[in-house]
Amino acid sequence: MTQPEILAAIQQELADLEQISFVAHRDTREALGAIQSQGDEIALEWVRACKALFQHDRDAGKAFIRGSRAVLDASGEVLAWTNQALSFLQWRGSWKALDGFMGQLPAAYHILGSTGEARWAELGIAWCGRHLESGAAYFRCPVVELAATHGIAGVEELVLPAEDLFSQRRLALATYLPGAIRVRNLLGVEAVQPWAKRGADILQAGRLRGEAFFKLESEESMAMLLENLPGFRTPEHQRLLQLILYAWFGENFDLLDGNWSPDKGRAFVETDGASLYLPIALPSREEAILALLHAAGHLVFFSFERRYIEALFHEVGREHPPLDADKRITWRPLFAAFGEDMIRFQLIFDLCEDLRVDTRINARVPNYLTRLLAAAEAATLPAGAAAAYFELARQTLRWIASDAPQQVEMESWRPLLNESATIVDAFRIANLLYADTNLPPMTLAEREHAYLPGRSPNAARPVYPRRELDHAEFGTGTEDQDDAVKNTEIKPNPEKREIPKQAAGEDPDFDIPPEETTGSGGRVGVGIPQPAHVTGHARGAEYSEKGKPYAEWDYRDGRYKRNWAWVQEKELTELDANEATRLLTQYAPALKRLKRAIQTQKPARMAPLRRQFDGDELDLEAAIGYIAEKRAGMSPKANIYRQRVMQHRDTAVTLLADISTSIMQSSEGGGRVVDHIRAGMLLFAESMEEVGDPYSLAGFASKYRDNVSYYSIKGFDQRLTPHARAVLGGLSGRLATRMGAAIRHAVKGFDRAPSQRRLLLILSDGRPADYDDGGDERYLHEDTRMAVKEAVDAGVHPFCITLDAAGSQYLPQIFGPGHYVVLDHINDLPKKLPEIYLRLRK
Amino acid sequence: MKGFLNRLRGVERDIIQQPVEDEAGAPYYEAQENEVEIFEAAYKKRLPVMLKGPTGCGKTRFLEYMAWRLKRPLVTVSCHEDLTSSDLVGRFLLEGEATVWQDGPLTRAVKAGAICYLDEIVEARTDSTVIIHPLTDHRRQLPLEKKGQEIEAHEDFMLVISYNPGYQTVLKDLKPSTKQRFIGINFDYPREEIERKIIQNEVPELDTTQVEKLVATGRRARTLKDHGLEEATSTRALVYAGNMMVAGIEPVEACKAALVNPVTDDPELAEALMEIIKAHFAV
């Protein structure tokens, strides 16, 4: 065609269009000028496409025509995308897809380049062929989100796997895409496929449930994401973290689930002044350990100490607000004066207080600052206003990590390095710094990015004011670990209370929901029931079956109360033979190993009887002695034989289990505590059958002094019957732990034991406590201590195996050093229980 | 001194060794508290002594030192569960056609006026522990039942026992009536400054900052004792770690080999111990 012919053709097309639609004609003309700059021939192609698309579907045509100008600007060309647009002619009702396509085209050119754009279009057009609605969802999805930061590869990694899911499980891209993008953002691309596969299955089972899954609205979807969260997973390292904290600070902290999920933003370790709340995962092991040390440091170095909190409020000339119903305090009034600018001040305050605390931690944990700084240097600077805070924090860290040299701009921070500085000093210095800061203002949304790895907002949760008293033995500055470790006095701690297992994760400065006290997670050994009412006087009079009375030691009077605790022998009636069988199957390999170990121990342990008057073999040594003595003119006894009969090491053992309510809690090792106790007792019993020593099994629980139940499960003279196994399989928790009375009763039980050496193994998960102890922990501690002493005097050796991580705080006083073990790994219980016995009897 | 010792290597020696009298031969011992005075006083009055404390905290070394100081020979018997009273007191032996009585180590110590050290006495059978009773009170006699004799102990004789009140001894504790007969000296791991001196002395090639770190590591590791460690990190183990370092092993690895691997198979506990070690040594 010649030039004039082309121009004429364009005019003809335009005239045709005008016939069909005024608007289409007008819009086409408007864009035409720009398009024509690419050449008239190209313009003709374009106008033809406008007409074809408009005739096919008015909306499609409009979208194409109106979008063209912007696309031209972004791409600098016309034919490629015009031809792509023409593909949409294949399908009826494709306007939505085309509309999305035209809308995203500029971004596609911008972000993916022209080859990337071609691939992007190709993928989407293929989807239109499979499932038009999915194609539309694809093209309507912002290219930035599709590509993440990976260009066309990002698009492919997200979309290609969906092709199989579609062909095999009919999972539409439309359903998949929005959730998949979020999952990829949160957890990385590897997490997407397993998540989507699972979702596709659920979708097949039920539409609604499946959709909720893909919208990340259902529990199961969230749970699955949490399971696959990358990084350092705290629940799996709970014990390690606890051990590390104990090693550095000599304290057992409650590590609870912080109820964080990735969509809530950055993962932080938080504290409410009593417990530490861990997110399910942190970016790395190092960051997790630093964060843990940092948060514990706030507790140990008094960020939440009552006296200082009061001083803070005094500082701003306010009464501190009344504690909330849960006895917590909120910091909010402290910041009220800053109004709109509260977050800026809070951040500065946190910078000061964190610097103070980190300095103190470093005095305890060598190289802590070096590590903190290394993590900070390795991190990428956040975007926006947070960067300034982040950088300032790094600068202060660098400064103290290099021993805080004289530097004009740093001098205002120096007082924080002083050992005697408190949070009140941090607050004052923060006020001074705030007064002439050039740090930018901040929004709540940006705030989380201002913190260095390991640090976190300090006032993130309302806090339980801590009592410095609890730390008195730590001194206020000088490190003195000996005191922490060797502290031998039983500390009454009446303030110890049931700790909420879970707390809302939002920013409570702005909204303080009451903490929920139910929920999952939590740890073993806190479940001492609170007294319902403190009576229990002479209730026993109503009973005809009062059982057997024992004296109880009252430390307050320094004397025994006679006939005070009444023990009734009862039977456990909940049987579960299936559970017993199931547990024995589950632990069959462990049991097999144990039995083998017992076998190999046998010959050494059960040495043949030496120096017998009768036997199958000569005892060589005895024989030589005999002859020698005879020659020497003496008349020795002719005990010169060895007997092949295996000798029984003369030990009898009672395993006495605390079966109070607390064992029904879920355990950190998965399952409930009671499941592990059942398995442990079963394995113990089965091993004892192999060992051959006389043994008995019992459990105990109590409610008031006149109602201590002693459940004998197997006596010394009884066999391990299927019934006894079923009782163990059905074991459950009830009531409280009056340990002294139970010990006294168990000691009496040894009257029926045949052996000389008598061992009482007590399996427990917490402190002795009962409903009527009036919250005086010390009372039953002291009584138990006396019961242990009485047992020793009666020739019975008590030994306690506890699941309570805090056990080493009170067990040395009750059972004596070396007469207990703390099992901090509950999963080990079944295996450990027989092992401990084998060791003890050696 | 070294040369003299070297000449003794691989040579049979009698269990009763006359003490080396010169200063240079003094075993190195760093007093923790007043144990030296207590021991000397007990010795002056010929009262038997019981050394209590965890493994590797210096009990044996202390006794070697005291024997040197008091210029007494030292006889050490490590007790075990098959140890019979004959093993301590003595027995008849055949020699050609004749029988001869051979004194056991305890008898020899009683005769020679030595210090007899029964290490880990609770390991021995109870019937062997009762024979020490008459030696531990004012009688100071050793009955030789087999020979129908009794020996009055030499006036310089002294009996010392040790035991480690730990997890394994719950069932094997000494009878209160036995314990009562002794002057008890409690040992524990030394204080920080003292432990540093000890390590420095035992491993002179180790530089001071390493010694400090090692001791700090050990003290920190001890806090985990009740969390599954059957025995806490001992001074002996620290000496071993120091020696490994001097032998060219990386500090973290040396500590792992001496302080972690031998004491636990529990992976988390091991990791926690490693965390402590790395905090001190890996920068």
Ligand SMILES: Nc1ncnc2c1ncn2[C@@H]1O[C@H](COP(=O)(O)OP(=O)(O)OP(=O)(O)O)[C@@H](O)[C@H]1O
């Ligand atoms: N007070 C001390 N002075 C000098 N060296 C010491 C001291 N305490 C410990 N050591 C060092 O520790 C090592 C172990 O000490 P020793 O063998 O005396 O321990 P122990 O208490 O007898 O242990 P066990 O109970 O295992 O026999 C010694 O070889 C020595 O290197």
Ligand SMILES: [Mg+2]
């Ligand atoms: Mg902080």
